[in-house]
Amino acid sequence: MNSKLVFFSNFLNSPNEVAAIAPSSRHLINQILSHVALEDANCVVEYGPGVGTVTYALLEKLSQNAKLLCFETNLKFCNFIKNNMKDDRLVVINDSAENLANHLKRLNIPDIDYAFSGIPFSLIKTKNKNGIIKITRDKLRQGGKFLVYQQYSMMIRKYLKIYFENTKTKFEFRNIPPSYVFVCEKT
Numbered sequence: 001m002n003s004k005l006v007f008f009s010n011f012l013n014s015p016n017e018v019a020a021i022a023p024s025s026r027h028l029i030n031q032i033l034s035h036v037a038l039e040d041a042n043c044v045v046e047y048g049p050g051v052g053t054v055t056y057a058l059l060e061k062l063s064q065n066a067k068l069l070c071f072e073t074n075l076k077f078c079n080f081i082k083n084n085m086k087d088d089r090l091v092v093i094n095d096s097a098e099n100l101a102n103h104l105k106r107l108n109i110p111d112i113d114y115a116f117s118g119i120p121f122s123l124i125k126t127k128n129k130n131g132i133i134k135i136t137r138d139k140l141r142q143g144g145k146f147l148v149y150q151q152y153s154m155m156i157r158k159y160l161k162i163y164f165e166n167t168k169t170k171f172e173f174r175n176i177p178p179s180y181v182f183v184c185e186k187t
């Protein structure tokens with residue numbers, strides 16, 4: 001099945017988990033990538049890769065020695081990525097973003113350069129939202145960034161600002177639907 005169909009069919013099966021009808025557009029991906037220097041990164045994490053649209057763009061920019069850890073709760077998406085992206089730098093983890101620390105410890109990775117998140121924060125309980133943002137801030141290196149793209153609402157901004165003093169807001173209308181991008185730097 002083609003990736004857009006897999007995405008839409010998983011949305012129909014799990015609307016609250018997937019929370020979008022289509023993968024991110026090239027315009028949104030370019031907006032997200034314009035805030036990072038991936039060539040110099042050692043370890044990058046992605047939350048909610050779906051069919052791997054952003055994942056693919058990250059792998060294109062990362063160096064050959066880097067690692068990309070993808071956290072995805074939906075097993076069908078995990079299997080789709082594993083079957084369609086053969087890359088030694090990629091580690092697909094069928095678990096929630098909240099468990100970042102356990103997996104970094106297991107893989108012997110001390111910290112991360114960037115985290116990218118497309119997960120639907122507006123549908124996640126406050127306690128879990130805070131947990132994901134806090135552990136991401138804790139595990140980022142100094143100067144590292146958390147990039148959050150979020151459709152529909154700016155609600156997540158107030159939670160991000162609790163943990164990241166330096167948070168910038170961008171908007172990309174060339175996406176279905178248009179999306180906010182929050183650029184949070186660990187200072």
Ligand SMILES: C[S@@+](CC[C@H](N)C(=O)[O-])C[C@H]1O[C@@H](n2cnc3c(N)ncnc32)[C@H](O)[C@@H]1O
Nearest residue numbers: 020023024048049050072073074096097118119
């Ligand atoms: C809107 S889709 C984003 C897909 C993809 N990143 C893109 O830009 O096309 C949200 C994704 O987040 C995943 N997800 C939801 N909650 C999650 C969580 N707590 N941890 C990891 N992934 C999660 C869903 O299964 C889904 O793949």
